[in-house]
Amino acid sequence: MSPTDLDFQVLLGSARGGDDGAWHELYLRHASPVLGYLRSQRAPSPEDLLGEVWLQAVRDLGRFEGDERGFHAWLLSIAHHRLLDARRTSTRRPVEVGVEPGESAVDGRALPGEQLLAEQELGELLDGLPERQRSLLYLRFVLDLPQAEVARVMGLSTPAVKMLQGRSLRALEKRVRELDRLDVRIRSLPFDDTGRSGQ
Amino acid sequence: MRRSSHSEPRTAAIDRLVQAGRAAMPDASSMAAAHLGAVSVAVASEQSRAPRLRVGTRGVPRRRVVLAGAMAALVAIPSLAFAGVLPDPLQRVASNVAASIGVDVPSPHAERARARADHDATADERRGGADRSTAGGASTSKDGSNTTPGDTRGHVNGEQPGKPADGEERGNRFGQVPGGPDQGKAGQPKVDGAKPATPPRPDAPKPAKDPKPSPAKPAAPAPATPAPVTPAPETPEPATPSNAGNGNSGGTGNGNGH
Numbered sequence A: 001m002s003p004t005d006l007d008f009q010v011l012l013g014s015a016r017g018g019d020d021g022a023w024h025e026l027y028l029r030h031a032s033p034v035l036g037y038l039r040s041q042r043a044p045s046p047e048d049l050l051g052e053v054w055l056q057a058v059r060d061l062g063r064f065e066g067d068e069r070g071f072h073a074w075l076l077s078i079a080h081h082r083l084l085d086a087r088r089t090s091t092r093r094p095v096e097v098g099v100e101p102g103e104s105a106v107d108g109r110a111l112p113g114e115q116l117l118a119e120q121e122l123g124e125l126l127d128g129l130p131e132r133q134r135s136l137l138y139l140r141f142v143l144d145l146p147q148a149e150v151a152r153v154m155g156l157s158t159p160a161v162k163m164l165q166g167r168s169l170r171a172l173e174k175r176v177r178e179l180d181r182l183d184v185r186i187r188s189l190p191f192d193d194t195g196r197s198g199q
Numbered sequence B: 001m002r003r004s005s006h007s008e009p010r011t012a013a014i015d016r017l018v019q020a021g022r023a024a025m026p027d028a029s030s031m032a033a034a035h036l037g038a039v040s041v042a043v044a045s046e047q048s049r050a051p052r053l054r055v056g057t058r059g060v061p062r063r064r065v066v067l068a069g070a071m072a073a074l075v076a077i078p079s080l081a082f083a084g085v086l087p088d089p090l091q092r093v094a095s096n097v098a099a100s101i102g103v104d105v106p107s108p109h110a111e112r113a114r115a116r117a118d119h120d121a122t123a124d125e126r127r128g129g130a131d132r133s134t135a136g137g138a139s140t141s142k143d144g145s146n147t148t149p150g151d152t153r154g155h156v157n158g159e160q161p162g163k164p165a166d167g168e169e170r171g172n173r174f175g176q177v178p179g180g181p182d183q184g185k186a187g188q189p190k191v192d193g194a195k196p197a198t199p200p201r202p203d204a205p206k207p208a209k210d211p212k213p214s215p216a217k218p219a220a221p222a223p224a225t226p227a228p229v230t231p232a233p234e235t236p237e238p239a240t241p242s243n244a245g246n247g248n249s250g251g252t253g254n255g256n257g258h
Helices: A003-016 A020-040 A046-063 A068-092 A113-126 A131-142 A147-154 A158-188 B002-023 B028-048 B062-083 B088-100 B108-134 B167-173
Strands: none
Touching: A003 A020, A003 A046, A003 A068, A020 A046, A020 A068, A020 A113, A020 A131, A020 B028, A046 A068, A046 B028, A068 A131, A068 A147, A113 A131, A113 A158, A113 B002, A131 A147, A131 A158, A131 B002, A147 A158, A158 B002, B062 B088, B088 B108
16 A cells, blocks of 8 residues: 555545544645536536535445545546536526636636636537537546446446447547538638637 | 558557547546535544444345345234234234134224124113113012012022022022021021922923033032031922912922013
């Protein structure tokens, strides 16, 4: 067991014992990727979902066993299930989300420019894809989870994840080509008012 | 080469995705205060919660709980049915089912009928006692039977009214023997020893002799007997005319008054 794992096990034990500091540390280490996943999937109110994910983790931490990587995947699987629940609920009762893209839902501040552009770019890449392909691409490549972990998070078998990955990458390639073609067309216009550089 | 031509745009697409995704990664620390406040409340409530029995996938297997319930019902329902304390419809069903396999379980009808019969019997008894006590000229024998003069029907020993049974009869009935304290109570002269119960009538066929003595008339003396009694010879006692009615004159014990 590496020192990092040992450290994590101590942290986990403290969190199980109800230590607020341990929970704070776990939150700082793992909350951002979970929030990124929820946002990339266009979850309705991802910040609220993140809070629900942590409350669920508090309730179920007694049943978790594993290292830090496993804990990360475990949190993401909770987030995935919460996301599916939220999608089902929002299809029954559509909720008006009063947050503009690129704006923080918590304090309403505008996101930094680079992050805003990156979020727009990510949206363009993923928005036209089916939900499962979006989930797989983010978990597998952005969060760099192995296929087995992705399978666990999404509730699929590893072969199914392999097949889904092939289809997702083909769809992503096609999407990139479309975006490039669109970009070339926009750059060829005499007045480029998109605000993006032509490079 | 074909493979590389496919993998290059794919790799480029993946790179673009990864760069965009990592650059857009939000910082959750800005909302940590709100979320961690809720987390600490949840942690406190989880810590204070007493361990409880959880049924289902998390705790005790649901199958085991169902099995325990079924076993309890299997024991409790027959027990209650045998005790007759189930509600009437259930008791009736249980009684019918048990009867079909040859087991006697009280049914609500039978219970009710028995209770009613008991009640009626008690009421009759009370009513009968009241009648006897109010009837003029009637006397009540020692054992509570009606001894209205001239009527000997239904009398247990066929005693003649107004004339107590002979000592043997009474003695046999109450486990006493002739010569006991009851003998000759009403001034009747003591009949010599035990005698046959019924004097033979000339026209009646002679009853076959029972090799065994009747339990009501033991040949051997009872333990309380001070002196052994010798069985009397089969000498028919002459029928003495009754001084009250035409009841049984010899204490035949058949109770029909003839």
